Amino acid sequence: MSSPTLPDLTERAREIFRLVVEGYIANGQPVGSKALAGPGGVNLSPASIRSVLQELQDAGLLAAPHISAGRMPTDIGLRMFVDGIMQVAEPSAAERAQIERGLVSGGTIESALAAASSALSELSAGAAVVMVPRREPRxxxxxxxxxxxxxxxxxxxxxxxxxxxxxxxxxxxxxxxxxxxxxxxxxxxxxxxxxxxxxxxxxxxxxxxxxxxxxxxxxxxxxxxxVWSTDAAQRPVLVVRGQANLLDDAALQDIERVRQLLDELESTEAIASVLDAARLAQATRIFIGSENRLFSLSGSAVIASPWRDGDGKIVGVVGVIGPTRLNYARVVPMVDFTAQTLGRFIGQDGFSRK
Missing domain, CATH: 3.30.390.60 (Heat-inducible transcription repressor hrca homolog; domain 3)
Known part of the structure; x- marks a missing residue:
């Protein structure tokens, strides 16, 4: 059976689905019918809510990790939420200033990439990655x-x-x-x-x-x-920051998944291939769980956006990697802003190419 689309859902089912996804993203825990019937929830009885939850589960949008537990979104459900329901929240002035701070003082490109990725990892609560092809020397x-x-x-x-x-x-x-x-x-x-x-x-x-x-x-x-003909393209400058952000309380309840993700982050070449998919797409890409082969085992998500030089040429990719419960509404525009900021500052006279 094919997965339903957003218009296939009733208004009631759509609202319950939204609340489940937002609740799961907020605390990393399955959301139950009692919570949905409480303050800020829906005006339905727990029995009616359970009926809708079962319908959403049968449609493949939600899953129940345990028989008596609440529901959490599947990868398919998260994709529907990101594509059709999510309302993005633009970075605040303070967040934009934090991202820009490490770029305005000049220095080497590598130090600028490290500063941008550190700021992004701190703000997103995920691991931030920045990639730029290694400059070929004369x-x-x-x-x-x-x-x-x-x-x-x-x-x-x-x-x-x-x-x-x-x-x-x-x-x-x-x-x-x-x-x-x-x-x-x-x-x-x-x-x-x-x-x-x-x-x-x-x-x-x-x-x-x-x-x-x-x-x-x-x-x-x-x-x-x-022996050198493809070497430069295979050795990108790749900066990874914020792996410790992946070790929050919710993640530690599934320590094997976290271990798998940390192992995956050690594979520079594999991460570069993931980010390269965003570069080729020339737009922000979101990979959720099994949509990306590298991070499918850890059930992780990747949000990546290419950044351009002053001539509009794509020269690198910036992204955030974390659990599928990333706050997409906040992180997606933050990654996009970081990409734009890198494009504005990298290549200016204040940065060394060495």
Missing amino acids: LTQLSFVALSPVRALAVLVGEDGGIENRVIDLPEPVSASALEEAGNYLTSRLMGRTLAEAVALVRSEIAGGRSALDAASSDLVQRGLA
Whole structure:
């Protein structure tokens, strides 16, 4: 049976559903019929409320963790609430000032990202994450050093003085002259360029027969580039703050779920892939529970929004990760404001790119 939509619910069912979700978000506990019939609830008898609760449960919008307990929203129910019922609350002036405070003083981009994520985690009571692709440095040299007849060390030097090494396996022995020729060729092509720019130029020259390299040197050049060709995109700057916020009283009643979530937050590459989905969507994304594979085991939620540079180009993503009972109405606009704030401040002259 397909899940109902909001128009399928009666006005009475919609109101009870809203109260259950808001009550669960507020305290992390299932909401019972007695609470719904009390002050601020609905003008129905507990028996009538229980009947509506059962209907909502049968529709897949609510669940009862125990036979005698109240109800709590399912992932499907939370999705309906977020998409159709929730009324967002814009950040207050004090909250906006707290988010902006760490960005106005300049410094490095990394320190700005840390300040923004710390403020967001404190305000949202969740773990905040900020991701920006690692800036590709301009390069000065790439050389090869023989380790054995069929292995070589590729040494990449950047204009910022950074040095990175990669070991390359060769299909057959390569002479010292081929190593030197390949290194000189690559150095002349990548000097002053980013790796992506150098890769495009070298591959174009080799494909067009314009490289003047012999077969051994040409193979070595392509192997040397291959070990770095996707490296920059796979190493984003990822800042995570506020994991301790996940250890509140309600969460500690389900310590295994919290442990699972904390383990998931240790996976930098996996988190980056989640945030990348928001970047590709170019808008705020909300993943609830099983909607996202990474956090499905812990039953967690992710709210993420891309942020743009002064030219309108998406350069990173900011988000909040926490239990599915996140205060979506408050956190969604807060994440969106943080993304806008990062876009305004990052890249200004007061920030160092180093």
